[in-house]
Amino acid sequence: MEYNFNEIEKKWQAYWAEHKTFKAEIKKDKPKFYVLDMFPYPSGAGLHVGHPLGYIASDIYSRYKRNKGFNVLHPMGYDAYGLPAEQYAIQTGTHPAVTTEKNIARYRQQLDQIGFSFDWDREVRTSDPQYYKWTQWTFIQLFHSYFNNETNKADKIEHLVSKFETEGNTNVNAATSQEEIFTAEDWKAKTEFEQQELLMNYRLAYLANTTVNWCPALGTVLANDEVKEGLSERGGHPVEKRMMKQWLLRITAYSQRLLDGLNTIDWSDSLKETQKNWIGRSEGASVEFEVKGVDEKIEVFTTRPDTLFGATYMVLAPEHELVAQITSEEQKAEVEEYVTWAKNRSERERMSEVKTVSGKFTGGYGINPLTGQEIPIWVADYVLMGYGTGAIMAVPAHDTRDFAFAKHFELPIIQVVSQEGEEPTDPATWEDSYDSKDGISINSGFLTGMKTKKAIKAAIHKMKEMGIGEGTINYRLRDAIFSRQRYWGEPFPVYYKDGMPQTLNEDQLPLELPEVDKYLPTESGEPPLARATNWKTEEGYQLETNTMPGFAGSSAYYYRYMDPNNQNEYFSKEAVDYWQNVDLYLGGDEHATGHLLYSRFWGMFLFDLGMTVKAEPFQKLINQGKIQGRSSFVYRVNGTNKYVSYGLRKEYQTTRLHVDISFVNNDVLDTEAFKAWRAEYADAEFILEDGKYVCGWEVEKMSKSKYNVQNPDHLIEKYGADTFRLYEMFLGPLESHKPWDTNGIEGVFRFIRKFWRLFHNEQNEFEVSDAEPTKPELKILHQTIKKVADDIERFSFNTTVSQFMICANELTDLKCNKKAILEPLTVLIASYAPHIAEELWQNFGHTESISDAEYPKFVAEHVAENNFSYPVSFNGKMRFKMELPVTMNPKEVEAAVLESPDAEKWLGGKAPKKVIVVPKRIVNIVI
RNA sequence: GCUCAAGUGGUGGAAUUGGUAGACACGUUGGACUUAAAAUCCAAUGAUCAUCGCGAUCGUGCGGGUUCAAGUCCCGCCUUGAGUACCA
Structure with a gap:
């Protein structure tokens, strides 16, 4: 074999490992x-x-x-x-x-x-105690920190405690779930337990009773991003909502910084967009509604305070804490039934029923703070407890969901926004709500006549004045649930003393994962770690039994x-x-x-x-994009064991079946291999076209069940790692999803052998010449030097491979085996095909790895041309080419072109209306 | 529904700033070498028309527009893929 990739690749892999070629060390001069x-x-x-x-x-x-x-x-x-x-x-x-x-x-x-x-x-390895020691360590820091909104960064919880001791929380502006205001005296009057409980509302890692995504099949809770369409991301099991006491990370404290930071990093727009949507910032106002006959206020969040005059009813989420209090005696039974039903539905059920409107009237009334009007309070599951305050003011005229709800339950609809110069119409006749972000307020008291933007500001101003509301910002992002009821994860560095969690000392880390008899929850439903014997601190305190996600x-x-x-x-x-x-x-x-x-x-x-x-x-x-599989199919004639070739399948009633791609070459089936595949195919008969059985194909996800998995081990065995690397890049742009084409790798393999032959004579002996390179040889080399560097810098790896091919083709045509050309070329290809490059580099007499070589310098003169072949267009259509010196100015080019016989033919005696000359690019003649 | 991305030959793809559409490969066809095969090399290969070695017309999902010039920019649609899902 001329190019023995197997031997070369093993040799250099061993060399790199032995010499620690890629060991990184701090080198301050570099x-x-x-x-x-x-x-x-x-x-x-x-x-x-x-x-x-x-x-x-x-x-x-x-x-x-x-x-x-x-x-x-x-x-x-x-x-x-x-x-x-x-x-x-x-x-x-x-x-x-x-x-x-x-x-x-x-x-x-x-x-x-x-x-x-x-x-x-x-x-x-994340499961190595020497590694997860620091995961645990970070958790301890998070536990002992809170987020200070004044400085917009995390701070020590001790600082907060000393503030509580001197002035309570009146002047504290922190990310918190603590709503109640207390004084220094209040704080001091609390027991230690109460104080600890209160601090949980500030800690960046905190324990809370919260609604979680519970996955019964996996026996654990999941974070929001681990749930896709109501199913667990891993395994696809159903997920339901449950109230549980869990560890959470207060990531929401960083919402704004996470959003702002996106502007400082070089990520794709679509990815930034996804993160933006996930963080989900919306500006609006919180408004308090009094409740008729009940000494409670309902706080709602709205992005459209300008539509307050159009609020004709209110809705509470089924889990809202005031539901029971507001519900009247007459409505009690119905509402309770509804709330129970709503709470018990799985996420998936809830999502599949998005279009069906459901809800119950509570019997209570809220008071519109601007109009003083009494509006009914409903409970409905289209309002989510997890967003805003879990309560809304419904403006059916201008919100799709409110509109559908109002229509269904025959609630009043009042139009409060209109377009300039447009006559308001009767909302009863509408088919859809009028969701206008940009209009003029009508029927809205002091807001009437204002443009939406101004009306929003005016409404917030008024509410502030009245002390019933203010401008607020809401984020969709939720705190991250950090507990898992699983075995194979980091143990929390936490123990419980008198029911309150305490962190271990840093010198007690790592807290190693204990052995258990079974990897299942205990009989009483506790997580697997509860099975560990003596899962306690030295003092005998119970250690946390959840693990980290x-x-x-x-x-x-x-x-x-x-x-x-x-x-x-x-x-x-x-x-x-x-x-x-x-x-x-x-x-x-x-x-x-x-x-x-x-x-x-x-x-x-x-x-x-x-x-x-x-x-x-x-x-x-x-x-990077995913590589998809290219599945192959055979067509079985229904009710028989006959298989018809792709081109003839329409003549029969057939069933399409996946066939293992290892039996298929260039879409032609190896019928013997197919028969040997499974007993049921042993007697298969084939209806051929042109003496072959041609398979159909389709691009699908690469998976075992589709028999289209390409195994890198086999490909490397057959073609070598260098070819494999080049081909993966040659497939297409890094970021796009693309199918793996079984056949294409042959072309790259051909190229690499061609490349090898540049350096070798017919006896496969390394042979390069010391002759001076010619101009065309230097030109292709330097074109390649430039193209490869430019393309790698912009992550266009597929086009680089093309350039290597162009270069090898050209040098082959030029019969070039000159060291002055091939040696720098070896460095160019070293990043793509490192093994062959090392081997050739060594043959040039180098004793150091090619990874230490310097990237060749691009010399512009070598690619400079004296002439440029101008494409000459007439009315934008390219008609002929004309070679002219690059030194010619546009006027001279124009003259030269117009004088040419080719131009005369296309002009047909007419004078051109206009001539555009772009130097070294194009000539366009308008006639 | 909303958001984002993408639609170019038989196939993967190229065209970086608006300037020769289809680079480079695969596949296909024909040829050379060979007892034969493999390997290698050469030629052709977007479509249609053609007095097929001169050439012509059409052509980057569809319909418009801007421009001397559009795969590339603008407007409207269609299709596919991804994300998200009652977010007030």
Whole structure:
């Protein structure tokens, strides 16, 4: 074999490992560059061709930056805690640590054979006590912190306590769920238990009784981002709402900073948009409504205080605390029944019934503070307890949902917004609500005649004056539920003393995950950790039995990589001062609202503690697209065991069946392999076209059940890692989703062998010449130097591969085997195909790794041309080309073109109306 | 429903600032080499028309518009994918 990739690749992988070629160290004289991949969860299935796509791109970028003179940090590790290993443990009794270890070994072996430039000395695993010690440590800091809205950052809870001792909470502006105002005397009068309970309303990590997403099948609660369409993201099990006492992180305190920070980072617009929507900021006003005959006020949130005059009824969420108090005797039974029904529905049921209107009248009345009018109070599940205050004023004329509700229950509708110069019509005749963000107030007392924007301001001003409301900002973002009733996660560094949670001392960390007899909840429904014997502190206090969620360990691993073996602190000041933050982060977009939001929050908190130097952890972020499978199909003639070829299938009644892509080559089925596949196909008969059985195909998700999984191990065995790397990049733009084409890899394999032949004679001996390069040879080299650098910088990896092909084709045509050309070319390709590059580099006589080589300098003269071939268009249509010196000015070009015989033919004797000359681009003649 | 992204040959895709549409590959067809196959090399390959070695017309989802010039910018639609789901 001429190009023995197997031998070459093994040789260089061993070399890199042995010489620790990619070990990153702080080098203050060199600029740093931190390239990070989202670390994988090591699943049992191993990698398929989709997984390494991002790793290859980031590896190319890392190697390129290294050649460009940067000190590159490019680490890898494992997000080792997770549900699959635990589910497997429940079924088989195998400890999740064992499964995880095994899967990691397999991942490592698969990663190694692709030839990545990771610094493996920096590997982290979230399930390693030396790692999760710092996850626990951060939790303790969060517990002892609150968010000061005055300084807009986290502060020590002790500072808050001393304030309470001197002046109570009257002047405290903090992110809190504490509503009640108290004085210093009140504070001092409280028992320690009461004080601790109150502080929970301020802590950034706090314990609270709250509505959670409970997943019975997984036996745990889930965070909002772990629930997709009412089902658990992992496993797709139904999720329901439940009240439970849980740990939460007060991420909502950072809502505004999380929003503002988006303007400072280089992420895709769509990802920023997703985060913006998830944070969901809306400006509006809170308004108090008095309740007739009850000494309570209902606070509502509205974005349209200008429509207050159109509020004809109010709605409380079924869970609203005032429902029982407001409900009249006559309505009591009905309302109670409704509330019970609404509370007991699963999320999925609730969502599928979005279009059906339901609700009950409570019998109570609220008083419109501006009109003094009594309006009925309803309870309905279209109002959510989780947003705003869980109560609304309904303006049916101008809100779609209120309109539908009012129509259904025949409640009055009053129009209060109109368009300028438009006559108001009778709302009773409307088909839809009039949702105008931009109009003129009508029927609205002092607001009448004002434009919406002004009316909103005026309404807020008036309400403030009356002391019934004020302008407020609401966020959709909810605090993150941080407890999981699972085994395989970080234990909380928390114990309970007299019913109140206390944190362990930092010197007691890590609190290691205990052994349990079964990975299931106890008989009494407590989490698995309750099974651990003596799960108590030395003093005998009960330790927390919940564990932390998946995002705990992944929220700051990027900082730990900077100093992964530090025994004394999370990471040293020196390390973080040098490495700062991640310059380039690559990963899937499924983490848009989970990991990427929690990480930013976690990073901001560490920044507030003064531990880091950048508020945003990931400066540039790229989401690589998914690689889809290309499924193949056979067409079985119904009721027979005959299979008809794709082109003839219309002549029969057929059923389309997936067939394993390993039996299919260029859409032609290996019928013998197919017959051998399964017993039921052993006697299969085929109706062929042109002597072949042609399969149909479709692009689908890559999955086992569709028999379209491409295994990287097989491809690397067949073509080598360098070809595999090049082909993954050649498939298309990094960020777009694209199908894996089984056939295309052959073309890249052809290219790499062609490339190899440039350096070798017919006996496959390395042979390059010392001759001076010619102008065309220098031209293609320098074009390539420029194109490759430009394309890598803009993450256009597919076009770089094309350029390598163009370059190799051209040098082959020129029969160029000159060292002066091929040696720099080797450096250019080193980031994409590192093994072959190292081998050739060594043959040139180098003793150092090519990763230390300098990226070749681009010399513009080499690509400069004396002439430019002008495309000449007539009325925008290209008709002919004309070669002219680049030194000609537009006037001269125009003259030269008009004089040419070609132009004469197209002009047909007429004088051109206008001639446009763009130097070195185009000539356009208008006739 | 709302938000975002994307629609270019038989296929993956290229065209970076409005300036030669289809680079580079795959596939297909024909040819060379070979006992044969593989490998390799050469040629053709958007569609239609053509007195097919001159050429012409059409062509980047659809319909308009701006411009000397539009795949690229603007307006309206269609389709696909993703996210979100009563957010007041």
